[in-house]
Amino acid sequence: MEGMERIAFYVVVFTTLYVCYAQRSQSAHPCEIHLETRSADCSFRNLPSIPQDLPRDVENLFLTKNKISTLHNESFASYRMLRRIKLDFNNLSRIESGTFMPLTFLERLDLSNNRHLSLGENLFRYCRLRYLKADDCMLIAFPSKLMTQMVHKSSLSLHQNYINRIAWSECRGNLYQNVSLFGNLFTEISRDTFEVNCSLDSLDLSYNFIQRVEAKAIVLLNVSSLSLTGNPLKETGLAHLFEGLGLSRNPMTALILQDVGLSTITPGLFSHLRAVSIYQLDLGSNELTTLPSNAFEDLTDVSELILDNNNLVSLNPNYFHGTTAMRYLSVHLQSVRLSGNPWNCDCRLRWLVEWLGEKTIRLENEAETICSKSGSIKTFQGEKLTSFDPGSQCGPNIIQPCALVAAGITLLVIIILIYNKWSQMKYKFFILKLHFKGFKHIPDHDKRGDFHFDIGVLFHSDDEQWASGDFCRGLRETMPDYNRISLGDDDLPLHMFYLDAVHQVISHSFKIIFVISPTAIQDHMFMMKFRIAFDHYNDVLTEKILLVFLEDIPDKDLPFLVRLFLSDNRPYLRWTKDERDRPFFWDALAKYLTTNAKCNPLIPL
Numbered sequence: 112m113e114g115m116e117r118i119a120f121y122v123v124v125f126t127t128l129y130v131c132y133a134q135r136s137q138s139a140h141p142c143e144i145h146l147e148t149r150s151a152d153c154s155f156r157n158l159p160s161i162p163q164d165l166p167r168d169v170e171n172l173f174l175t176k177n178k179i180s181t182l183h184n185e186s187f188a189s190y191r192m193l194r195r196i197k198l199d200f201n202n203l204s205r206i207e208s209g210t211f212m213p214l215t216f217l218e219r220l221d222l223s224n225n226r227h228l229s230l231g232e233n234l235f236r237y238c239r240l241r242y243l244k245a246d247d248c249m250l251i252a253f254p255s256k257l258m259t260q261m262v263h264k265s266s267l268s269l270h271q272n273y274i275n276r277i278a279w280s281e282c283r284g285n286l287y288q289n290v291s292l293f294g295n296l297f298t299e300i301s302r303d304t305f306e307v308n309c310s311l312d313s314l315d316l317s318y319n320f321i322q323r324v325e326a327k328a329i330v331l332l333n334v335s336s337l338s339l340t341g342n343p344l345k346e347t348g349l350a351h352l353f354e355g356l357g358l359s360r361n362p363m364t365a366l367i368l369q370d371v372g373l374s375t376i377t378p379g380l381f382s383h384l385r386a387v388s389i390y391q392l393d394l395g396s397n398e399l400t401t402l403p404s405n406a407f408e409d410l411t412d413v414s415e416l417i418l419d420n421n422n423l424v425s426l427n428p429n430y431f432h433g434t435t436a437m438r439y440l441s442v443h444l445q446s447v448r449l450s451g452n453p454w455n456c457d458c459r460l461r462w463l464v465e466w467l468g469e470k471t472i473r474l475e476n477e478a479e480t481i482c483s484k485s486g487s488i489k490t491f492q493g494e495k496l497t498s499f500d501p502g503s504q505c506g507p508n509i510i511q512p513c514a515l516v517a518a519g520i521t522l523l524v525i526i527i528l529i530y531n532k533w534s535q536m537k538y539k540f541f542i543l544k545l546h547f548k549g550f551k552h553i554p555d556h557d558k559r560g561d562f563h564f565d566i567g568v569l570f571h572s573d574d575e576q577w578a579s580g581d582f583c584r585g586l587r588e589t590m591p592d593y594n595r596i597s598l599g600d601d602d603l604p605l606h607m608f609y610l611d612a613v614h615q616v617i618s619h620s621f622k623i624i625f626v627i628s629p630t631a632i633q634d635h636m637f638m639m640k641f642r643i644a645f646d647h648y649n650d651v652l653t654e655k656i657l658l659v660f661l662e663d664i665p666d667k668d669l670p671f672l673v674r675l676f677l678s679d680n681r682p683y684l685r686w687t688k689d690e691r692d693r694p695f696f697w698d699a700l701a702k703y704l705t706t707n708a709k710c711n712p713l714i715p716l
Contacts, residue, residue: 161186168192176200184209199223212237223247235260246270258282270294282309291315298635299323317341320635324348329355338367345372357383365391374398381409391415399423420451428462450476455486456499464499559621565593567620569640571631578626589697617644622704628661632670645672654708658683
């Protein structure tokens with residue numbers, strides 16, 4: 112009997128647990144629970160706060176694309192086992208100081224794309240954070256104390272923010288694996304703007320606005336891999352950079368200098384790097400067309416040299432074995448990347464193929480290292496460089512060089528003509544496509560009365576006389592109803608940071624007009640305003656920005672963001688000094704200012 116009672120007891124307990132589990136399974140849960148990985152996916156749920164009914168042992172919590180605006184001290188108090196949290200694309204603006212205090216196992220945190228985020232100084236002091244991502248959060252600073260609260264060999268990503276100065280003085284002795292400041296607002300590397308006392312395995316400063324480099328600031332920078340891709344350093348900035356690296360003598364795994372405006376390598380440019388061990392030197396995607404015979408004589412300790420995507424057509428044999436120093440480089444060199452250049456595979460380049468065959472040097476991207484179709488021997492046009500073997504064709508031949516010169520001149524003339532007329536040709540092709548395909552005009556639902564300003568006019572201080580004079584008078588005569596105008600810096604909101612005030616005017620104006628002049632496009636602060644407007648344009652997807660050019664500016668002199676904006680056939684006008692043509696200008700301006708249209712991806716481009 113006692114055994115039967117025990118069996119009956121187990122049956123009752125099992126039945127009760129099964130019923131409870133079934134009822135819980137049938138109830139709708141806002142998140143997807145993955146027990147095997149201890150993960151909870153609460154993305155795209157429009158949640159206003161952190162759900163509190165998740166399993167207590169959850170380790171991975173995904174909250175992408177919700178409507179969470181505040182993290183409270185008790186938000187994660189029930190989930191002490193969390194190791195990874197994704198909070199990107201929310202509306203986060205406030206994080207209380209004790210929010211992450213219970214999360215002693217937290218290793219990875221993603222706060223990206225929260226455009227009003229503010230970070231306190233003691234958020235992570237109890238965590239084991241080794242990866243923090245806060246891209247595109249409109250941050251203007253990153254607290255130094257937060258750096259000290261991340262563990263050894265951690266990574267930090269701060270892409271596309273508004274940071275132009277860092278002062279990380281409290282992280283002395285710490286080592287960080289990857290720190291990325293890609294796409295921020297740095298204009299220089301100096302002791303005033305760049306104070307970093309910790310060691311960095313990798314630092315990415317790509318696509319900022321860095322032109323000036325202070326050698327003493329580079330000496331204090333302890334970094335193994337440095338990327339300055341997309342910064343307009345040119346030769347002056349590079350010279351100071353190399354001087355600082357030479358004084359520090361820190362060995363480097365990679366120095367990446369793609370697209371830095373390098374058009375020539377002057378003698379002695381790399382002289383400060385003679386005593387620096389650099390495994391990889393990347394000079395790709397620049398504007399190099401030729402190299403002096405002693406270009407690399409100071410790079411005696413480089414293992415991987417990258418020269419891809421330049422405009423090189425030939426190389427002199429002295430580049431790698433002409434001098435004693437160059438022979439030393441040839442011994443240490445392990446790989447070279449030459450793809451994306453229009454190589455002229457003629458008799459002058461025969462040595463390169465033979466040299467690559469003799470040495471134990473790896474030619475990277477071999478399949479993409481192609482002989483050009485304009486300056487190469489006909490047999491090898493379009494073929495791989497390594498297949499080039501001119502043999503008996505390299506005897507004296509006068510007709511072929513003359514024909515190549517004539518063809519080159521003809522091609523150059525055609526390229527110049529196309530280059531000078533490219534904007535007009537592109538516009539004509541666009542109009543032709545519209546004529547046959549058409550497009551749907553999608554008006555914006557927001558009316559002019561919904562905005563604080565009818566028009567926001569942004570210009571450089573040198574253009575203020577024209578903006579407040581001819582432009583304002585003509586605008587009031589043409590469109591008298593548009594009387595709520597924010598004109599330049601004088602009408603910016605008070606009691607706000609400057610960039611915040613600019614963003615306030617841009618976001619609260621029905622139309623934004625940028626006055627473009629040669630002086631304006633050379634001013635970094637003016638381009639910061641344009642970038643803020645460009646970001647706002649991408650957020651709202653409304654064609655509310657109009658460019659007014661005071662004079663013709665060649666395409667090659669326009670900043671990248673302006674060319675990117677115009678590449679999608681966005682509206683622009685050119686001011687005319689001929690009073691007979693001004694009625695057409697004002698009529699076109701009135702047409703653009705009347706309505707806002709949504710960006711139409713179906714417009715053929």
